[in-house]
Amino acid sequence: MTTNHAPSTPEDAVVKRYSAGAQAREAALCCPVTFDPRHLKVLPDEIIERDYGCGDPTAYVREGDVVLDLGSGGGKVCWIASQITGPNGRVIGVDMNTEMLALARQHHATIAERIGYDNVTFHRGMIQDLKLDVDVLAAELSANPVDSADAWVGLRLLEERLREESPMIADDSVDVVLSNCVLNLVRPEHKARMFEEIYRVVKNGGRVAISDIVSDEDIPLEMQQDADLWSGCISGAYREDLFLEAFADAGFHGIEIVKRDAEPWQTVNGIEFRSITVQAFKGKAGICLERDQAVVYKGPFSAVRDDDGHTYYRGERMAVCDKTFRLLQREPYAGMFEPIEPRIEIPLEQAKPFDCAVDQRRHARQTKGQDYDATTAASDCCGPADCC
Numbered sequence: 001m002t003t004n005h006a007p008s009t010p011e012d013a014v015v016k017r018y019s020a021g022a023q024a025r026e027a028a029l030c031c032p033v034t035f036d037p038r039h040l041k042v043l044p045d046e047i048i049e050r051d052y053g054c055g056d057p058t059a060y061v062r063e064g065d066v067v068l069d070l071g072s073g074g075g076k077v078c079w080i081a082s083q084i085t086g087p088n089g090r091v092i093g094v095d096m097n098t099e100m101l102a103l104a105r106q107h108h109a110t111i112a113e114r115i116g117y118d119n120v121t122f123h124r125g126m127i128q129d130l131k132l133d134v135d136v137l138a139a140e141l142s143a144n145p146v147d148s149a150d151a152w153v154g155l156r157l158l159e160e161r162l163r164e165e166s167p168m169i170a171d172d173s174v175d176v177v178l179s180n181c182v183l184n185l186v187r188p189e190h191k192a193r194m195f196e197e198i199y200r201v202v203k204n205g206g207r208v209a210i211s212d213i214v215s216d217e218d219i220p221l222e223m224q225q226d227a228d229l230w231s232g233c234i235s236g237a238y239r240e241d242l243f244l245e246a247f248a249d250a251g252f253h254g255i256e257i258v259k260r261d262a263e264p265w266q267t268v269n270g271i272e273f274r275s276i277t278v279q280a281f282k283g284k285a286g287i288c289l290e291r292d293q294a295v296v297y298k299g300p301f302s303a304v305r306d307d308d309g310h311t312y313y314r315g316e317r318m319a320v321c322d323k324t325f326r327l328l329q330r331e332p333y334a335g336m337f338e339p340i341e342p343r344i345e346i347p348l349e350q351a352k353p354f355d356c357a358v359d360q361r362r363h364a365r366q367t368k369g370q371d372y373d374a375t376t377a378a379s380d381c382c383g384p385a386d387c388c
Helices: 010-023 045-049 076-085 098-106 108-115 134-143 149-165 188-201 227-231 240-250 322-327 364-368
Strands: 066-070 090-095 120-124 174-180 202-215 253-260 266-268 271-281 293-297 303-305 311-313 317-320 337-340
Touching: 045 076, 045 098, 066 076, 076 090, 076 108, 076 120, 076 174, 090 098, 098 108, 098 120, 108 120, 120 134, 134 149, 174 188, 188 202, 188 240, 202 240, 240 253, 240 271, 293 311, 293 322, 311 317, 317 322, 317 364
Parallel strands: 066 090, 066 174, 090 120, 174 202
Antiparallel strands: 202 271, 253 271, 266 271, 293 317, 293 337, 303 311
């Protein structure tokens, strides 16, 4: 007599459900999402049908990007990104599910031929451990199977050696990290490490675009222990505000909800679950140097505060360090601030430390110089016609 046992862990539930989803479409695993039909023409029907997501993070990919897709599944997002990046870009898919990877790899050559170039690679690995390539580890274990306690200790050492000597995804190597409804499948105790790994692999100045399911309330423990709710992208979801906090805790800045579904995807026990897409950037780390620079926040709010706690008051010259001065002229802040350079530039090698702990206004004389006494004629402010 055969006894059917329910999955014992969230991981078991996810593996079982997504393995089945690789063989036949399961409608309950995805939200309705519209992708650019031009990018779908090269994809086999089963790749399109067996894609389980809740958003379109590919909208934030650019030509020439190095792209990492976390939880790449059958490869749909990877192949869309491939067409956007063009032949000068590169796309890396990471997934732990054997059946999903088999589906992606089965059609790899055909899709690449249809596109006209091949810039996509797929790896087997966990998204909370992007240094360890499980396919490489499996090859090592095939040659040296674990059959004793000593061999088990050796396995731990092997894993660490592979992470250090040949990481699956290297530090600061990716322009943009994508993910489509996968982060919620990771255990709560592993989520902080997952965000640390995402931050590690993104280049300075790079970004992430993550679509996922979030909740509007805390999820009770009994729902978190429900294997079907977990594997269905429900009970492992972040609370919406804590999802954004996780990006900030990892070190990202410029964190923005770029798409939020007004209507929930599902409501369970009165808790609403909806899809959001978040974009965030890496690049605010570094030393703070004084170069007499300032920025003026142009509005429309009376004041705004950045991710480091600095407040910018509308219309006022706020003193900033060199790092922040340059940061505020890049996306996603470009156009929000008027940058003001000092009349006499302070060379970087002569710059002194800047105290970023206190909000400071920059007096105009500090920008122009205390002995500045120029008197000039009226400028031709309206072009060839008179100003007034």
